[in-house]
Amino acid sequence: xxxxxxxxxxxxxxxxxxxxxxxxxxxxxxxxxxxxxxxxxxxxxxxxxxxxxxxxxxxxxxxxxxxxxxxxxxxxxxxxxxxxxxxxxxxxxxxxxxxxxxxxxxxxxxxxxx
Amino acid sequence: xxxxxxxxxxxxxxxxxxxxxxxxxxxxxxxxxxxxxxxxxxxxxxxxxxxxxxxxxxxxxxxxxxxxxxxxxxxxxxxxxxxxxxxxxxxxxxxxxxxxxxxxxxxxxxxxx
Numbered sequence: 001x002x003x004x005x006x007x008x009x010x011x012x013x014x015x016x017x018x019x020x021x022x023x024x025x026x027x028x029x030x031x032x033x034x035x036x037x038x039x040x041x042x043x044x045x046x047x048x049x050x051x052x053x054x055x056x057x058x059x060x061x062x063x064x065x066x067x068x069x070x071x072x073x074x075x076x077x078x079x080x081x082x083x084x085x086x087x088x089x090x091x092x093x094x095x096x097x098x099x100x101x102x103x104x105x106x107x108x109x110x111x112x113x114x
Numbered sequence: 115x116x117x118x119x120x121x122x123x124x125x126x127x128x129x130x131x132x133x134x135x136x137x138x139x140x141x142x143x144x145x146x147x148x149x150x151x152x153x154x155x156x157x158x159x160x161x162x163x164x165x166x167x168x169x170x171x172x173x174x175x176x177x178x179x180x181x182x183x184x185x186x187x188x189x190x191x192x193x194x195x196x197x198x199x200x201x202x203x204x205x206x207x208x209x210x211x212x213x214x215x216x217x218x219x220x221x222x223x224x225x226x227x
Binding site for chain 2: 004033035040041042043044045048058059090092103104105106107108
């Protein structure tokens with residue numbers, strides 16, 4: 001089954017404690033992205049990757065890091081989480097080509113930073 | 115900053131009615147306009163998308179209308195059903211280069227039985 005998986009699904013942490021949210025896709029997609037979703041603000045892109053070792057900032061990259069060492073994995077790293085990073089996070093992937101008809105989103109990771 | 119403005123924020127429709135959600139954009143370089151559907155507790159799912167070289171695209175009960183000169187596009191849901199109750203997001207991007215995808219803020223649709 002084609003899918004994007006994220007772990008953990010729920011996470012409560014404290015300010016300053018480094019954490020990583022993993023994202024993995026089994027569709028051999030080139031493109032992967034991270035989004036955060038906040039009430040009233042919709043979805044905002046954090047980082048994206050167009051292939052292995054190729055990443056770039058989205059609209060809200062501050063406080064986040066990513067890496068793309070393997071095609072299937074695209075972890076999101078919060079080096080020093082702060083309460084304003086409390087949010088619902090989604091990973092997404094799509095195949096190559098000009099159009100995004102095949103973009104898939106993961107189930108989401110709900111993060112609470114105390 | 116690139117923006118996509120979506121309206122209304124919420125919409126209540128009776129079963130069998132037509133739901134209409136509108137979006138407007140500023141960046142004339144956008145050339146891909148998808149709509150996503152999100153149910154509570156789930157990730158967004160691509161519903162339908164349109165390119166600017168066509169004015170309308172229909173898939174079942176869902177239709178996108180696109181007005182390039184007005185920089186507007188809309189989603190029409192015909193014969194709305196209670197199962198259509200979800201949050202809908204429009205989005206826009208520039209293909210063939212950056213992967214940046216800009217989303218509207220969403221419309222919560224409720225279809226009453």
